Amino acid sequence: MSARLVKGGRPDPKGQPGYIRIDTVHQGDRDGLKGVYHINAVDEVTQWEIIASVERISEAFLAPVLESMLLQFPFIIRGFHSDNGSEFVNHVVAKLLNNLLIRFTKSRPRHTDDNGLVETKNGWVLRKNLGYSHIPQACADLLNQYHNSYLNTYLNFHRPCFFPVSVIDHRGRIMKTYPYEEVMTPYERLIRVPGVEGHLRPEVTLRQLESTAKQMSDNEFAERMVNARSKLFQEITRSPGRVA
Numbered sequence: 183m184s185a186r187l188v189k190g191g192r193p194d195p196k197g198q199p200g201y202i203r204i205d206t207v208h209q210g211d212r213d214g215l216k217g218v219y220h221i222n223a224v225d226e227v228t229q230w231e232i233i234a235s236v237e238r239i240s241e242a243f244l245a246p247v248l249e250s251m252l253l254q255f256p257f258i259i260r261g262f263h264s265d266n267g268s269e270f271v272n273h274v275v276a277k278l279l280n281n282l283l284i285r286f287t288k289s290r291p292r293h294t295d296d297n298g299l300v301e302t303k304n305g306w307v308l309r310k311n312l313g314y315s316h317i318p319q320a321c322a323d324l325l326n327q328y329h330n331s332y333l334n335t336y337l338n339f340h341r342p343c344f345f346p347v348s349v350i351d352h353r354g355r356i357m358k359t360y361p362y363e364e365v366m367t368p369y370e371r372l373i374r375v376p377g378v379e380g381h382l383r384p385e386v387t388l389r390q391l392e393s394t395a396k397q398m399s400d401n402e403f404a405e406r407m408v409n410a411r412s413k414l415f416q417e418i419t420r421s422p423g424r425v426a
Contacts, residue, residue: 193226193261193287199372199381201226201261202252203300206239206269207308212316218325222308223251224300227375229343230255230368232334233308235325239269245278252282254334256391257372257381265289265297307337311411321418328414332407338368340400345371369395 195201202223209217219239224231232251236243252259262284264270271288279286289297311333317325342365346358369391372378379388398406 192289193263193285195227195261197227197375198260199225199228199230199257199375199378200255200259202255202259202263203297204262204264204270205297205300205304206267207304209312210314210316215316216319217316218319218322220308220312220325221247221251222300222304223255224303225255225257225368226299228257228368228371229299229303229345230257230372231303231307231337233329233337235322235329237319237322241272241274244269245274248275249278249282252284253383254330256383256386258383259284261285261287263287263289263297307341317418318421321421324414324417324421328410332410335394336403336407339395340367340398340403342367343371367395 193201202225204221204223207220207222209220211217216238219236221234221236221244222231223233232254234247234251236247252262259282262279263286266288269275276286312325344360345364345366346360347364348356349359351357366374373388373391375381382388397403
């Protein structure tokens with residue numbers, strides 16, 4: 183395993199984007215057949231989120247999808263944090279992250295909140311959009327077309343998130359609050375980062391991001407995404423791998 187792996191501990195981004203939390207979600211078994219797996223990656227500071235799907239959790243399927251996901255973030259990735267699952271804690275992923283100069287950390291034993299952000303998104307975002315029903319592994323490509331064309335764009339440019347603000351109460355304890363003025367999309371949070379242009383990938387500009395954000399209203403894009411999701415599930419139902 184690479185020396186860039188820190189065996190335990192949660193990342194400290196210090197207000198900078200590029201420190202992602204990552205987790206896997208299984209889309210259920212049915213009649214002995216395994217369902218597709220989803221990979222969910224969320225930036226800790228901006229809540230920028232990228233979702234992808236794979237047929238199986240194995241090196242052959244996971245490594246290329248992970249690399250593609252990391253390149254879909256508009257900013258440079260500096261940290262990669264997962265739980266202790268073997269799908270991430272292995273030499274293949276370590277080599278990939280080392281080549282991209284990304285520091286790898288994993289959750290500490292008996293610290294269930296170390297990866298809490300992405301686990302929350304698994305339920306409130308991924309399950310809300312894709313549900314719990316079995317989806318055949320053969321539908322991974324169909325799902326990724328939907329993610330890349332609709333879901334990921336919606337999540338980052340059109341779906342508002344709550345962002346916490348830490349305050350000190352009368353007893354001196356640090357409490358997290360979620361004021362209304364801090365509700366914004368990941369894109370809106372990103373452009374608030376001081377010196378944001380210095381964090382962007384070389385091929386990404388603020389003008390490009392602004393153009394994507396303003397191409398449609400939030401409601402217009404949400405309606406477009408819902409229609410695309412209905413067509414997606416119609417295709418999944420007709421899939422040869424679907425169990426009747």
